[in-house]
Each structure stands twice: as structure tokens, then as C-alpha cells.
Amino acid sequence: MVFSPASLALMSTLLMGGLGWLQLIELRLQDAQATLTRHVVDSDLVIVEIDAKSLNQLKQWPWPRGYHAQLLDKLRAAGVADIFYDVDFSAESTPTEDQKLIQAVRAYKKERVMLPGFIQPASSLGQNDLIVTTPLPALSQNSVLASVNMRPDRDGLIRTVSTHWHINDTTAILAGVRMLQATNPPNTYRINYSIEPRSFTRLSFKDVLNGHFDTAQLRNKHIIVGATAIELGDILPVPVYNALPGAVIQALAYQTLSEGILKPTSALTNWGLLIALTLLMAGIFMIVGWGRALLFVAVGVFALLAISTYCFQKWHLILPTAQPITLLISGFGFFLITRLEQQHLRLLIQALDIRRKDALMSSVVNNSMDAIITMSDQGVIKSVNPATRTLFQLGSDNIAGKHISEFILDFETGDQPMDTLGMCAKGMRKTVEKQARQANGKVFPVEISPNKMLFENEVVFTVFVRDISERFSQRAILQHQATHDSLTGLANRYQLNHTLQKIINSPQDKPASFALILIDLDKFKDINDSLGHAVGDQVLVQVAERFASQIKKNMLLARIGGDEFTVLMSTQDNTLDATQLAESLHQSLQQPFTVNDLSLEVDASFGISLYPEHANDAGLLLQHADTAMYAAKHGSMGPTLFKPEFAEMNTLRMTVSTSLRKAMAESQLNMHYQPKLDLATNTITCVEALLRWQHPEMGYIPPDKIIDIAENTGLIWPLTEWTLTRALRDLNTWTSHGHRVQVAVNLSARLLQDASLIDRISQCIRAAEADPRSLILEITESAIMSDPARALKNALSLRAIGIDLSIDDFGTGYSSLSYLKTLPATELKIDKSFVMEMLNQKTDYLIVQSTINLAHTLGLKVVAEGVESEAVLSALRKLGCDLIQGYHISKPAPHDQLQSWLSSQASSTRTVLSQRM
Ligand code: C2E
């Protein structure tokens, strides 16, 4: 604030005022005011001029004093009020003439006549010595001494008069003061030059002397007699009128006093005005621009002058304007300076900023990893950054002037370059991938983004070039990953679909027909579950290799799921038809696979669908191949071509799954029971519960099918709970009839891994109010092997609550003995496939024999199932088998039939047993 334009202006204005620099300006301003307000007044003062006319007529100068005496007499006769006779009578002339004058003066009352007296320096060298010049003593005695001293201002102009002086007992008084008999006039006062000298009546000395005047003009008037002729030299410089005779100035001094003297405004007013203006200016400068500031100053100056002039004219008040005007103008000056300063500073900062940005820019360009090339719109290179040299292996060769197409390959070919450049010309920046060539000839992929700019009125292109070799190889890897199976390296499901879509949807590449072969490995899950995933993976890799060896180049072999493979082949120009190929693929699986010294047999089911015969789209084609494969698997058929009936079967499968829940509720489901005979006691110790479903439309559905569907449709738990509840309920009936048997329920392989197994089974037992010790759960080998740890945990819990465990279908899976050892089973069932043929097949017999021995070593009871003849029964008895089960004893039978069978058995046990022994 202290250094705001307004306060700076105030300080400088005060300083200028203090140094007196504004004084002259102030005077000139006031002169101007006077000039502006010049006016004529009605005056009672008459000037009698000693003019050129009078000098001419009276011929000599100085005149004999008798002339003056005559004039005085004439004036006295005309009855004037008083006279200031402004002629120097300090020196003597001739005694006669002097005497005439003295006589004439004496004729007046003393106070009516004023004669001039003045003070002047004794010499031009010193000012201290003043000499007072007065009229001759005789004249002085009879007149009043009038002061005629006037002190010029610094510019030499007469503006003020002294009202009196007093030196060495001599007192002189200003004629005007005397004439007006003013009391307490100020020591000096300023002559009001706005009064026109024309206001005074002027009479020529000569005319008065000759009596050529109207007496009325002079009566009671104040008279000043003085020289106006130029040659008499009494002409003084004044403002407004340039020069006026001393007598006229005296007249104006009189008139000024008569009108009222000019009073300056008080110091308080002047200060107040300055402060007020400063504050106003400060406020205004803060909110306006330079244009309005200038307007404000101009209006301010004008207003000040107008007000001051008005005050002068109206109240004879002198309002100093030099300082306020200086304040305003210098304020504006400072305002401009600070504005310019700010502007200048801003420009300076901008310049620095630009320089900094330039430096930053060039450092960015120089350190950029991307090559940056500038070139003309014709492709002629202008400059390159260091990265360009590295990228293109340029060394220090001069490349300015070379064509861009030497480095970016297809810039020159066809419309491509213009296209690219045209793009940015239209303001559409575009990044394109192109091939680039290094100096050594190596070609590599780059991404270029050209930008058009105007540089010093010339169109220039900057081209950013980035090496994307890395990205390319990365992309290739990703693409391979996305389209290939990581295990076998074959194409994956995505690529199969993609290829199918491509073939089907692009008309020009569309072959007349093609075939899709879908291959699903049989019982692969068992391998995985029993030998572990590592072995399973090895099998898959080897299968893929065998398939690949059968495949021709234009076919697509893919692995689309765990153990699912597909082959896509064109059938138009191929002699080998799809079924033949499928057959040879099947054939390739004949040789056992060797993994970790294990010899594994792997079979697969093949389904084939044809385009366009079977389907027009990829999804349906795949679905049909799957249906055909499913049919092949369940019908134990070789490679199978899709038939519409398969699709119907498929829908049947869907119907079964949806009606299973209903079947449970509506008692379409039923349980049959098959007894196990203990060979040592010849008694029935246990019956196995087997599921039966007579579907109203589809007829009998085998239990393993039902389980398969239930497992795949989320119904396995409800179904298991249903069978368990039914079996335990029926058991309760038999028990109540006095038959002490256990009931064996088959447990789906999957459920042995289920965490909720114990809870759910205990719940069923509790609900049936049964004894857990009367329950045997039959679990298959594969159920144990998929996650032995979890299976073991569940098995232990089941045993802990008293449930017996039986290992079912032993010999069909890939069980590991070490697991069998740890498993808390009570019984082992030899699969019926070995038992049924044991008397015909030597190997089966050996298997049965060694299994019985093995089980006994592990402390397990052995059950042989599928016993259909007495011969087999005897053989088993010899081998030490503990229990037998099979059609030879009893077929599975409904609960009531079994009950009566049990009753009849109890009574005839002895007979039957004795027969069988
Ligand atoms: P599994 O547990 O091995 O049952 C023995 C199968 O052999 C039964 O077939 C039975 O009828 C049959 N069978 C018994 N004795 C002889 C015989 O002397 N000769 C011949 N050729 N076969 C005989 P089924 O009832 O068709 O059951 C097939 C499979 O379905 C069962 O094999 C079992 O794994 C499964 N299953 C049956 N019911 C259920 C059930 O309630 N729950 C579960 N999870 N699975 C069940």
C-alpha cells in the first residue's frame, strides 16, 4: 500500500511542493483562470494618462512642472475625490516651476494628494543598503507618500502589491488602500487580473489640460495620473495582459481591493483535498485498467480546474490546483509504471519459462527412448534425436536430407505414405505399425506416430518411432497361449471355435464339407483319481502325441477339455474319410502307455459330426459330435457317426434327470435287496440294497445310470438320503421280525470326499432310529483314490460311529495297496467279473485266490459277488472266501419278498446248508 501508485504520487507531489517546483505552475494556472474570467467592472477610478499624444503636443520631457500644476488645478476644479500623482518629483527642476507645483498641491487638502515614494538598493551590488526616494520636501509635506514598489514573481511578472512599507521613519502606503481608506489590509495582496483595464475611464493628460473633458466624469472620482507612453519606460510585465503601465497596475490594485481581495483556501482544505484525492485514486486504480484510470485523471483535472475557477470567480477564493493536478497526473504515471512493470515482469517470467521449457523439451527429445525424426512433408529428414541413431544403428552418419523410406520400409509404397501423412494433415493422429530397416539391413517391427506441425511457416512432420519387436514376440506368445493347450501344445477349445467360425462364416474359404471328430478317453477319471494328476497328465501328453502322428497338416487337432480331443478335417479333397481317420486314431491307442514304469491301457470313444449335413453352426456341430461320442461310449461302440436318434436319447437323459426328484416323491423308486451268505456259518449275515426305478414311460432304468445322472445333476445327496432312509426302515421291519442281519448300502464314489458326509449319514440313522452298527457302506476303489487323505478322514469318522466299510468292485481300479492298508475297512468284495469266469479263466482264478489271501493278510473279510453256480461256490469255499453273493443264492428282491425268503431260509437253513456242504 505504501508503494501503491497513489501513495507514491502523494509523496512525490508533497516533495515537489516542498521544493517549490509547483509554485510557478500554480501561478500560471491562476493566470489562466484570470484570463478565462476576464471581465469589465464599473469603476470610480479615472486614469489620466501621460500618453504619446500628450508628449507629442507638449514637445519636451520632463515637462516643466507648471503643466502638472495646471493639471492639478483643473482636476481640483472638477471636484475629484483624490489623486495619486504617479510622477517622480524627487529631484528639483527650476525653482519657478517647482513653486508652481507646490502651489497647486497646497491648494488640495493634504490627504487628497498622493505622491510616489519608493525604495531601491543603493547600488546594484548590494541589497542591504536601501535608499528611500521621496518627493521634494515641500511637496512631501503637503501630500501623502504612496508606495509604488512592486516585487515581481520568479517569472518576472508582477502579481502582488505591498500595502505599505516603513523604512527609516518614512512610511508609504499603497494609493488604493489610501483611496479606499481600508482598515487592516494585509501586508501584500494579489492583483486580480481578471478585471479588464478597460474598466477604467482614461483621459489624456493633454485633453484634461486643454479642458477637453466632461467635468461630471471626474467629480468625486479617484484619479491616478501616470505615464502610459512607451517611451517613458514605466511599463511592467504582468500576466494575462503581458505588459501594463505602472499606473494601470496601481488602478487594478485599487480595483482589486475595492472588489474584495483574493483569499487563498486554508491549508486544512488543501491537505484535505490531497488526502481525499489520494484515497479515491488508490481505490480506483485498484479496480480499473489504464484506460479508465486515464479517464479518471482527465475528469479529475478538469473538475479541479472548473471548481477552482468557479471559486475564484464567485468568491475570490484561490483554490490551489497545481498540487492536486500533479497528484492526479503523477498518480496515473505511477499507475502506468507499476502496470508496465508488472507486464514487464510477467513477460520476463514468460521468457524464462519458455527458455526453461525449451531446455526441458530438448532434454526430453534427446533422452527419449523413442526415435524422434523431423521431416518435410515430402519425407525428407531434417533432424533426428540420439535414440534414432541407436534404433537404426546409424553411428555418426549424416542423415539429414535422406528420405524417410530408407528407414521406414513401406513409407514409399503405394498410397500408404500419403495416407499416413494425410491422416495427420487432417488432424487425425494415428499410430501405425510398420517395418523398419537398420543400417545393417536388419528388418524389425516399429510403431510410428506422425504429427503435423507448422514451424516458422513451414509444414513439418515429427515422427515418433518405437521398436516393438519385444511387443511382437510377447504378442505372439500370448496369442499362442490363448490358442493353445499348455499341457499338450495342441490347439485349445478357443482356437477350435475360432477356426470353426472362420470356416463357416467366410464364404471364400468355405470348403464343401468338413468333419468334426470328438474323442473322449474312457475312464480317464479313474487314472487321474487313482494314480494322481501327474500320471494323468503324462497319459494325455502321450495320447496327444499318438494322435498328432496320425494327423495331416491341413487338419486341426485340439484338446478342448480334460480328456477330450477334437480333429477338424476337410472332407472335400481328402481320400481319407472321417470314420477312417477316427479308426486309425482309435488304433493308435491299442498299445499300452508307459508312465513311471506303469503300463496303462487307455481306450477312447469317438463321435463324428459332419458339416453341413448335421449342423450349420459350430455350437451344434460340436454338440452333435459329443452326442455321437456319448452314444459310442455307452454302447461300447467304435467311432460313431452322429444320428438324429442320438439327439433324442440325449433329450431322454435330460428328461430322466428332471423326473428323478419326482420319482422319489411318487415312489417310482424302489429298493431291492440281495443277501450275502456267510460260508462259515451258512447264515445270511447281510443284505445289499440296490436301487430300482421303473420309469412310467422309459421303463426300467439301471441303477448305475441313475447314479451317473444324479451325480451330474446335483441330485446325488437327496437320492443317497432316500436310499439310506428306505434301507434302514426296511431293516427295522426285518429286525422286528427277528432277522438279525446288517444292511449294506452302496455309497456314490463322489460322496466319500464330501465334508458333510458324517453329518448327513448320522442324521439319516437318527431319523430311522437305527443302530449304526447294523449298517455297511460299500465304497468303490476309485472313491478312495481320488483324494485318499480326505477319504481316509471320512472313513475313520464313519468307523468311529460304528458303521462298517466294504471295499466294492475290488480289482477293477488302480488301488494302491499302501492306501488299502491304512483304510479302516472291514470287508473286501472281489468284483463279479473275476468271480463269474474264475473257473474258465486261469488268470481270474489266480486273481481271486491272491485277493482272498491279500485281504486276509490285511485282516479283512472277503466277499465274492456274482456267484452264479454251485461249482464257483465250492471253489471259493476251498480258497477260504468268507462270504458269497450272487444269483446262485438269491437275485436282488423287493423288501417283502426278501423278508419271506429270510423266514423260509431260517427254517430250511439246515437242509440248504447240508446240501451245499
Ligand atoms: P454293485 O454294487 O457291484 O452291485 C452288484 C450288481 O451285480 C447288481 O447290479 C446286482 O444285481 C448284480 N448281481 C448280483 N449278483 C449277480 C450275479 O450272480 N450275476 C450277475 N450277472 N449280476 C449279479 P445292479 O443292481 O444292476 O447294480 C449295478 C450297480 O449299480 C451296483 O453294482 C452299484 O454299483 C450301483 N448301485 C445299485 N444300487 C445303488 C444304490 O442304491 N446306490 C449306489 N450308489 N449305487 C447303486
Ligand code: CA
Ligand atoms: Ca455293491
Ligand code: CA
Ligand atoms: Ca460290486
